[in-house]
Amino acid sequence: MKVAIDEIRNRSVAIFEKAGLSSDDAEIITEVLLETEMRGVFTHGFLRLERYINCIKSGGIKTDGSIDVLYDSPSWAAVDGKDNLGIVVSYKAMKLAMEKAKQTGVGIVNVKGSHHFGAAGYYTSMCADNDMVGMSMSNGDILIAATGSAEKTIGNNPFSYAFPAGKYGKIVYDIAMSYTSDRKVVQMDKEGKKLPEGWIIDKDGNATTDPGEYEKGGTLLPFGGYKGYGMAMMVETLGATLSGAAMTKNVHAWNTDEKCGGNVGHFFMALDISKLGSPDAYKNRVDDMIDEIKNSKKSAGVDTIYYPGEIEMAKMAKCLKDGYVEIDDDTMASVERVEKEFGLK
Amino acid sequence: MKVAIDEIRNRSVAIFEKAGLSSDDAEIITEVLLETEMRGVFTHGFLRLERYINCIKSGGIKTDGSIDVLYDSPSWAAVDGKDNLGIVVSYKAMKLAMEKAKQTGVGIVNVKGSHHFGAAGYYTSMCADNDMVGMSMSNGDILIAATGSAEKTIGNNPFSYAFPAGKYGKIVYDIAMSYTSDRKVVQMDKEGKKLPEGWIIDKDGNATTDPGEYEKGGTLLPFGGYKGYGMAMMVETLGATLSGAAMTKNVHAWNTDEKCGGNVGHFFMALDISKLGSPDAYKNRVDDMIDEIKNSKKSAGVDTIYYPGEIEMAKMAKCLKDGYVEIDDDTMASVERVEKEFGLK
Numbered sequence: 001m002k003v004a005i006d007e008i009r010n011r012s013v014a015i016f017e018k019a020g021l022s023s024d025d026a027e028i029i030t031e032v033l034l035e036t037e038m039r040g041v042f043t044h045g046f047l048r049l050e051r052y053i054n055c056i057k058s059g060g061i062k063t064d065g066s067i068d069v070l071y072d073s074p075s076w077a078a079v080d081g082k083d084n085l086g087i088v089v090s091y092k093a094m095k096l097a098m099e100k101a102k103q104t105g106v107g108i109v110n111v112k113g114s115h116h117f118g119a120a121g122y123y124t125s126m127c128a129d130n131d132m133v134g135m136s137m138s139n140g141d142i143l144i145a146a147t148g149s150a151e152k153t154i155g156n157n158p159f160s161y162a163f164p165a166g167k168y169g170k171i172v173y174d175i176a177m178s179y180t181s182d183r184k185v186v187q188m189d190k191e192g193k194k195l196p197e198g199w200i201i202d203k204d205g206n207a208t209t210d211p212g213e214y215e216k217g218g219t220l221l222p223f224g225g226y227k228g229y230g231m232a233m234m235v236e237t238l239g240a241t242l243s244g245a246a247m248t249k250n251v252h253a254w255n256t257d258e259k260c261g262g263n264v265g266h267f268f269m270a271l272d273i274s275k276l277g278s279p280d281a282y283k284n285r286v287d288d289m290i291d292e293i294k295n296s297k298k299s300a301g302v303d304t305i306y307y308p309g310e311i312e313m314a315k316m317a318k319c320l321k322d323g324y325v326e327i328d329d330d331t332m333a334s335v336e337r338v339e340k341e342f343g344l345k
Numbered sequence: 346m347k348v349a350i351d352e353i354r355n356r357s358v359a360i361f362e363k364a365g366l367s368s369d370d371a372e373i374i375t376e377v378l379l380e381t382e383m384r385g386v387f388t389h390g391f392l393r394l395e396r397y398i399n400c401i402k403s404g405g406i407k408t409d410g411s412i413d414v415l416y417d418s419p420s421w422a423a424v425d426g427k428d429n430l431g432i433v434v435s436y437k438a439m440k441l442a443m444e445k446a447k448q449t450g451v452g453i454v455n456v457k458g459s460h461h462f463g464a465a466g467y468y469t470s471m472c473a474d475n476d477m478v479g480m481s482m483s484n485g486d487i488l489i490a491a492t493g494s495a496e497k498t499i500g501n502n503p504f505s506y507a508f509p510a511g512k513y514g515k516i517v518y519d520i521a522m523s524y525t526s527d528r529k530v531v532q533m534d535k536e537g538k539k540l541p542e543g544w545i546i547d548k549d550g551n552a553t554t555d556p557g558e559y560e561k562g563g564t565l566l567p568f569g570g571y572k573g574y575g576m577a578m579m580v581e582t583l584g585a586t587l588s589g590a591a592m593t594k595n596v597h598a599w600n601t602d603e604k605c606g607g608n609v610g611h612f613f614m615a616l617d618i619s620k621l622g623s624p625d626a627y628k629n630r631v632d633d634m635i636d637e638i639k640n641s642k643k644s645a646g647v648d649t650i651y652y653p654g655e656i657e658m659a660k661m662a663k664c665l666k667d668g669y670v671e672i673d674d675d676t677m678a679s680v681e682r683v684e685k686e687f688g689l690k
Contacts, residue, residue: 071621075420076450078621105421106451110621133583148650150642163582171582173575197542205644224569230518230653231576233634237508237516238478241630242621248634276416276423276455276587285586289578289593297495299550305493308575 001332002324009034011335011345012049018342019056020063025088032087036119037327038319039312041174043181044119046327050334051255052085052116060260061085061115067092075106078243081114083262086138089114094123094136094268101132101270110238111266112245114138116254117158121174121309124162127270128170131279134162135269139240141253141261144178145219147226150205152219154248157235162309164273166283168290172309177232178220185214198225240265346677347669354379356680356690357394363687364401365408370433377432381464382672383664384657386519388526389464391672395679396600397430397461405605406430406460412437420451423588426459428607431483434459439468439481439613446477446615455583456611457590459483461599462503466519466654469507472615473515476624479507480614484585486598486606489523490564492571495550497564499593502580507654509618511628513635517654522577523565530559543570585610 009030016026029052037045055061062083071078077096081089093109100107117138127134140155160174179199188195189211202208203217214220222228240247245265254261273282290307298305319325339345354375361371374397382390400406407428416423422441426434438454445452462483472479485500505519524544533540534556547553548562559565567573585592590610599606618627635652643650664670684690 073450073620076616076620105418106453108451108616133587146638146641146650148644148647149638150644153638153641153650161579161583163586171578173579175572175575179569201644205642205647222569223572224524224567226651226653227520227568228572230520233516233653234506234518236634237631238506241508241627241634242478242616242618244622247630248637271421271453271587273587275418275421277589282586285592286582289581289586292593293491293494293498296491296498297550299493299495299546302493302550305491305498306571308571308578 025065038316040315055260075104076108078110086115087118097268097270101272105275107270109268110243112243114264120158120160121172124160128162128164133271137235138266141251147229154232165286185211239267370410383661385660400605420449421453423455431460432463442613442615446617450620452615454613455588457588459609465503465505466517469505473507473509478616482580483611486596492574499577510631530556584612
């Protein structure tokens with residue numbers, strides 16, 4: 001259904017305040033969920049609100065918003081999220097990375113003790129909007145198979161980078177490590193479609209293009225075979241090994257675990273491009289590259305060659321112009337359940 | 346043919362010294378080529394020596410080994426490789442990043458004015474061997490198609506990270522952005538094999554599994570579709586935009602260009618893990634992760650689940666044990682041509 005932007009923003013802030021977050025933190029998580037929803041990444045938008053609240057109610061997720069800085073130096077810090085909402089922790093960690101970058105050019109922050117990461121691209125966008133390069137990543141519960149494995153062995157770890165551009169705004173790359181999500185596989189099964197080669201294996205680890213094998217115990221495969229597997233491992237080592245967060249099978253699935261998971265690890269990097277030269281000059285160089293790629297010869301049936309994040313930014317611009325965002329009916333029903341329980345509205 | 350390690354090392358050093366490099370620089374490039382050859386990555390080993398020498402003779406590549414530091418701060422530097430051999434420039438740039446990391450925890454170095462990168466994994470291994478995390482990448486001449494494009498639009502940009510481990514030594518991930526190399530496609534055509542879906546497009550941008558279409562004007566595709574395309578763009582922005590190096594179609598192919606290309610851009614990062622805690626503790630955590638993945642249920646026909654770099658390190662260990670390395674006959678013939686011309690041996 002169509003929901004006015006101001007309306008969903010106010011309702012979300014009220015919910016998170018009622019749940020115990022400070023006004024500032026309630027605004028942070030609301031902005032992240034709202035922007036993610038407007039970008040069309042509904043899986044990381046208000047769909048998650050009810051579960052976040054339930055985790056807060058059960059005590060699995062804390063609301064004091066305080067994070068401990070365990071190691072601090074001019075360009076590098078390590079923090080403990082102390083079981084706060086992963087989005088609030090991540091926002092604060094990237095802010096800290098950006099402050100360091102403003103001073104020294106480079107800011108890196110490792111995080112442990114966090115929860116569900118939310119949309120990786122939000123944090124890197126914060127950098128790109130401030131003439132910085134951003135990188136963000138997080139590990140998660142095991143969901144995809146290492147190359148050669150017949151079962152879940154490593155997280156479908158989100159990874160994002162962003163780079164500021166000129167007329168194109170910014171490049172925002174935001175991926176997970178599987179070819180596609182489990183939702184998409186299940187959906188394709190319902191529609192009687194076949195999967196492309198390499199997307200999943202069946203319960204015995206055999207290659208299959210039948211999406212029905214997924215729910216019979218199949219496993220998602222990393223994108224690009226062993227190359228995607230190695231990227232998942234990069235996130236694990238940079239995002240969790242260094243900070244001391246839980247790794248691979250020791251990460252509990254936050255959306256099903258009784259205690260809402262916990263001790264997830266993240267990695268954030270910000271580079272202030274103004275230290276190396278004129279930001280406008282760099283942005284123009286990025287625009288030129290995008291122009292060149294967009295103007296290249298297209299394959300049959302292709303109207304536009306996109307750069308990373310372009311489609312999502314267009315969706316968001318439309319929402320801002322229209323003043324509303326399209327939110328799934330079931331998601332809004334879950335928001336209303338929370339409001340009712342909290343005596344809001 | 347089998348060539349003794351000491352023999353090829355001495356012969357290579359003599360060649361590069363004769364070509365005008367200092368003894369130190371001749372040793373640097375020799376060690377990189379030799380280790381790469383021992384790892385089995387023959388495409389970036391001594392196969393390239395003759396071309397490097399020819400580029401030095403034509404003046405396209407310089408031998409003074411001096412690089413200019415254009416920007417310098419405690420955790421970040423930008424350097425100009427001044428048309429020296431890409432491997433020599435890259436080695437020195439990563440050394441600089443590691444010196445910064447030793448002091449401040451973090452070292453990042455952007456490079457412009459360089460040449461052919463060589464094996465990305467060598468530089469990150471330098472970090473892992475010194476209790477540091479390493480990241481390295483370089484852009485290159487356009488070779489793969491952006492998603493939706495029917496032609497070459499972006500470089501097949503090498504990317505590597507490495508992380509120190511305990512009993513497993515280190516994880517060294519080293520990839521290019523295509524599913525496979527052009528050599529492999531041509532080889533599969535000769536053998537009458539079909540390609541997996543998604544590896545190449547034909548000259549009009551249509552999907553094809555016929556490797557014969559490649560030499561008729563086809564183009565390599567990025568691994569994992571748009572996800573690999575975005576990784577190629579990350580390397581372009583981090584590796585070339587920031588340093589002011591040439592980008593995409595302005596990068597000339599070093600192996601065919603009359604002037605041997607030039608102004609390639611690289612990006613190096615080193616993180617000293619000892620700043621955050623006991624290196625041994627982190628290494629043990631990595632070992633545990635690898636053990637867990639290796640001990641997971643295997644797909645039919647799979648004997649071993651590998652971690653990134655494991656196969657290459659085993660090949661190198663065998664060479665060091667045997668005292669010799671297997672080098673392609675044509676490659677050794679090219680080395681002898683150079684020696685003859687230089688009046689060596």
